[in-house]
C-alpha cells in the first residue's frame with residue numbers, strides 16, 4: 001500500500017497541469033482499489049457548489065460541467081462533516097441525491113473522503129462500486145491517507161488560480177494572483193520579460209581535447225571576454241549600487257582567477273579534456289560543494305558559480321547574448337533569475353523581478369533590495385509560459401505577483417507607488433533629526449547589521465548606532481573560523497564607519513538554523529540544543545579570539561563597544577562569559593593596545609531570562625530583547641516553519657506582557673534596555689515598546705526612517721494609553737486590529753499595509 005501511495009503522490013506531483021493531475025488521481029486510485037468508479041469533486045472557490053472535476057467510470061461528458069449544490073447529496077455531506085462516509089448502499093441514505101445524467105445508478109457502495117488543507121475542505125474524493133458491500137478498513141484508510149497528501153496539490157492549484165480554469169469558461173482571467181516570498185520591498189507595475197539561461201551546462205558533452213594549445217587559448221579568450229563584461233557592468237552600476245554590493249563583481253572576477261575556477265579548468269584541459277567539458281565539470285564540482293552546505297545563504301551561492309560558468313560557456317560556444325527587447329518598465333521573470341540577467345538590463349529599465357527559485361537570502365534578492373527594485377522570490381507556482389509580454393504587478397511587501405491586472409487594480413497599485421515615492425522623499429528629510437515624540441520622549445534608533453552593504457544603507461537612513469551586529473554572518477561565508485586579525489579588520493571597518501556612535505557586537509550566535517559549513521552541528525532539536533552562548537562557552541578559544549578582535553577593533557575610537565551575549569538562559573552563563581571578556585581585556589591591555597573596557601549586555605531571548613530579568617539586569621550594563629527568538633520560545637512555534645507560521649504572533653498578549661516585565665525589571669535596576677528583534681521595526685511594535693520605556697529600538701535599515709516618522713508623529717502619553725488597552729486584550733488578532741485602527745485614526749495609515757485596498 002505504501003509503495004502505491006507514494007507512487008500516486010509522486011505521479012500527481014509531476015503532472016504538467018492541474019487537469020492532468022486530477023485525471024491521474026482518479027485513474028490511479030481506481031486501479032489501486034480495484035473499484036469501478038473514482039471521482040474528484042472540488043469545491044468552487046467563493047461558490048456554494050461542488051464541481052464534478054475528474055472521473056473514471058461515469059459519464060465522461062459531464063466532467064468539468066456538472067455541479068452539485070453544497071447541501072445536497074452525499075458528497076456535500078462528506079464535506080460538511082469533514083469526515084469519511086462509507087456506505088454499503090448509497091441509495092438508502094436519506095441524503096442520497098440522484099443526478100441521472102452522471103450515470104451512477106448501478107453503483108451501490110459509496111466511500112467519500114474529504115480533501116482538507118489547513119482546516120478547509122477543498123473537495124471530496126469518492127470511490128463507488130456495484131457490489132453492495134462496505135469498503136473495508138484498509139481501503140478507507142488508504143483513501144484518507146492519500147487525500148491528506150493530495151490536499152496540498154489542490155491547495156496550490158487554488159492559490160495560483162488554476163482551479164478557476166476548471167470552473168470558468170473565461171479563464172485565464174484578470175488579476176491572476178501568484179504567491180511567493182517577499183524578496184525585496186516595494187511595488188512595481190510593468191511588463192513581464194521571461195528570461196531563460198542562454199545555454200546549458202547539461203548540454204555539454206564530455207570529450208577529449210583534440211589540440212591542447214587551441215583549447216587552452218580558446219578558454220583564455222573566453223575568460224578575458226567575461227572579465228571585460230564584468231568590469232563594464234560594474235562600471236555601469238557604479239553609481240546606483242553601494243560599494244559593498246559592487247564588491248560582488250570583484251568576487252566574480254576572483255572566481256576567474258588562476259587559483260580558483262579558471263585554474264581548475266586549465267588543469268583539466270591539460271589532462272586532456274576539451275575546454276567546454278572541463279568547464280562543465282569544474283562548475284558542477286563547485287556548485288555541488290555549495291549545495292551540500294547546510295547554510296541557506298551559502299547554498300544559494302552555488303547559483304552565482306553556475307551563472308559565471310554559463311557566461312564563460314556562452315563565450316566558448318561563441319553565443320552572443322540573445323538580444324532581448326527590454327521595455328522601459330521591465331519585470332524580469334524566470335525559473336531562476338541570475339546575476340547576469342539582472343545586470344544585463346539597461347539602466348533605469350528594470351522595475352521588478354520575479355523568480356521561481358531562491359529566497360530572501362539569494363544574492364539577487366539582496367541586489368534587488370540594494371537597487372530599490374521590488375522582488376518576489378520562491379514563486380514556485382509561477383506559470384512562466386503565460387507571463388512573457390504580460391502586464392504584471394510585483395508586490396514585494398506581500399510577496400505576490402498579479403498577472404493581467406484589471407485597470408482598477410493597476411490604478412490602486414499605481415496609487416501605492418505614488419504614495420511610496422512621496423513618502424520616501426519626505427522621510428529623507430528626517431535623516432538628521434532625532435527620534436523624539438511630540439511630547440519630548442527620546443528614543444534611540446539603531447540598526448541590525450551583518451550583510452555586506454548594510455553600512456552605507458544604515459548611515460544613509462540616519463542610524464544612530466549599531467544595536468546588533470550579527471557576527472555569525474561573516475563566519476558563515478568562510479571555509480574556516482576567521483582569524484583574530486580578519487575579524488578585527490572587519491569589525492574595525494564598521495566601527496570606523498559608525499564612529500563615534502555606539503556599536504553592539506553580538507558574540508557568535510550559531511546553532512539552531514545557523515550552521516557553519518566547517519563546524520557542523522547535528523541535533524534532533526537544534527533550537528533547543530547547542531546554540532549561541534552554549535557553543536562559545538564550551539569553546540572558550542573561539543569566544544576569546546572574538547572578544548579580543550572586538551576590543552582591538554575598538555582601540556583608539558570614541559564609539560562605545562557593547563558586547564552582547566546571545567541565548568542566555570542561566571546566570572552562570574553570564575558570569576562565565578563576563579570572566580572571558582575580562583580575560584581578553586586584560587590580555588589586550590597587557591599587549592599594549594589602548595582599549596576601553598566594553599559594556600557587557602545580555603540578550604533576553606528565552607522565557608527563563610524574562611523571569612530572571614531582574615538578576616540579569618543587576619549583572620550587566622544593558623539588556624536587549626531578541627524578540628524573534630523570545631516569541632518562538634514563548635509560543636513554542638518554530639520561527640522558520642511555514643506550517644505553523646500563523647501561530648507565530650509577535651503581538652501575542654503573552655509576548656507583550658513578557659516584554660513589559662523585562663522593561664520594568666531593567667528600569668528598577670537602572671539598566672539600559674533595548675530590543676533588536678523584528679518587532680522593533682513594525683509600527684505597532686515600535687509604539688508599544690516606546691510606551692514600555694525601551695530606550696533603544698534596533699531594526700533593519702529599511703524600516704528605520706518609517707519608525708522615526710511614526711514616533712515623531714505621536715505622543716508618548718497616547719502610546720501609553722494604547723499599551724494599557726492592549727495589555728488587557730486576550731488575543732494577538734484583537735491587538736493587531738486595535739493597533740492598526742489606532743494608527744489609521746491618528747493619521748498614520750501610510751504605515752499600515754492593509755490600509756491600502758488589497759484585492
Ligand code: PEP
Nearest residue numbers: 626627628629630676677
Ligand atoms: C532575535 O532573536 O530577536 C534576534 C535579534 O536574534 P536573531 O534574529 O539573530 O536570532
Ligand code: MG
Nearest residue numbers: 605626628629
Ligand atoms: Mg536570536
